[in-house]
Amino acid sequence: MKTVLAALGLGLAFVSCTHSQTSDNQSETSDSTAVDSVAVLALQKDSLSVYLPDVKASLPEAQTVVVKEDPVFFKSKSYKAIPLQVVLDKFIPAYKRLDLKQTQIVFECEDGYNPSMSLEKVLQKKSYLAISDVEAPAGQDWINPKKGDHEMKIAPFYVVYTDVPAKDVTYKWPYNLVKISLSAASKELAVLFPKDDDTQVKGFELFKVNCLTCHSLNKVGGKMGPELNYPKSITEYWQVDQIKQFVKAPTSFRNECKMPAVTHLSEKELDEIVSYLKYMAKHKVKV
Numbered sequence: 001m002k003t004v005l006a007a008l009g010l011g012l013a014f015v016s017c018t019h020s021q022t023s024d025n026q027s028e029t030s031d032s033t034a035v036d037s038v039a040v041l042a043l044q045k046d047s048l049s050v051y052l053p054d055v056k057a058s059l060p061e062a063q064t065v066v067v068k069e070d071p072v073f074f075k076s077k078s079y080k081a082i083p084l085q086v087v088l089d090k091f092i093p094a095y096k097r098l099d100l101k102q103t104q105i106v107f108e109c110e111d112g113y114n115p116s117m118s119l120e121k122v123l124q125k126k127s128y129l130a131i132s133d134v135e136a137p138a139g140q141d142w143i144n145p146k147k148g149d150h151e152m153k154i155a156p157f158y159v160v161y162t163d164v165p166a167k168d169v170t171y172k173w174p175y176n177l178v179k180i181s182l183s184a185a186s187k188e189l190a191v192l193f194p195k196d197d198d199t200q201v202k203g204f205e206l207f208k209v210n211c212l213t214c215h216s217l218n219k220v221g222g223k224m225g226p227e228l229n230y231p232k233s234i235t236e237y238w239q240v241d242q243i244k245q246f247v248k249a250p251t252s253f254r255n256e257c258k259m260p261a262v263t264h265l266s267e268k269e270l271d272e273i274v275s276y277l278k279y280m281a282k283h284k285v286k287v
């Protein structure tokens with residue numbers, strides 16, 4: 001799976017009201033405010049997202065770009081690509097009215113991987129929507145790299161940067177990308193932040209960076225792996241030790257398990273994640 005990307009941070013969020021410059025800062029003061037803004041934005045959501053395969057024929061003109069150190073292919077690569085900003089200008093022009101600092105760009109990949117990052121951060125770099133691999137054989141758009149026996153699918157789109165080093169894990173390089181949407185940074189905080197228990201903040205941060213790209217809590221997060229909080233928290237039907245063991249070595253539980261082993265976290269960090277998951281078990285929200 002996408003281990004290169006898997007370890008990356010994520011600030012997942014829904015759209016809330018940053019739709020006009022004059023709107024306030026949406027400090028989610030009460031649950032009812034949060035629900036209202038989500039409802040309002042559910043209505044506006046379409047104008048803040050683009051399903052890329054549907055607009056393939058009308059994409060702006062692509063140029064050739066060279067990525068010196070591609071973190072998915074582990075070498076220098078050339079792509080036909082369109083500056084991400086030009087794609088947004090054309091398909092989500094409303095982004096210009098948003099506060100870029102408060103806005104997340106969410107990438108949805110076909111396989112359920114859902115990384116997101118600050119829109120401001122993405123636009124600060126030379127970010128591109130790659131539409132084909134210059135070295136692909138005639139008649140094909142992409143070359144699919146192999147990872148072990150597994151062939152990764154890069155199509156239909158891949159986000160690349162020409163000025164971000166491969167080792168900068170704060171940038172996402174989503175491939176197999178189908179949809180881009182913009183959302184405000186407040187929903188994640190409203191739903192996932194341990195508001196009433198400071199001791200869980202570390203676990204929240206660790207979960208956000210290491211797990212949320214693939215797993216949702218209260219339905220906020222990635223869809224590659226199962227939801228871990230709603231309606232039943234994983235901590236309500238798995239023993240803590242088993243959760244930790246699973247995270248370290250999923251294939252010791254399940255044959256051909258699709259979750260990559262997470263081996264870079266210490267026991268203490270795993271404990272913090274599990275503790276946060278237990279906290280979340282007491283904070284289920286149907287969103």
Ligand code: HEC
Nearest residue numbers: 001006210211214224225226234243247254257258259262
């Ligand atoms: C790259 C995506 C990815 C990441 C990152 C990831 N997981 Fe998973 N996880 C999965 C998938 C996919 C499954 C389902 C595995 C299967 O059974 O094939 C899974 C399964 C699980 C399960 C078993 C749930 C069940 O009932 O089947 C637990 C627990 C779990 N993950 C916890 C975590 C935690 C905690 C983290 C962060 C430290 C994490 N995962 C990071 C993809 C991921």
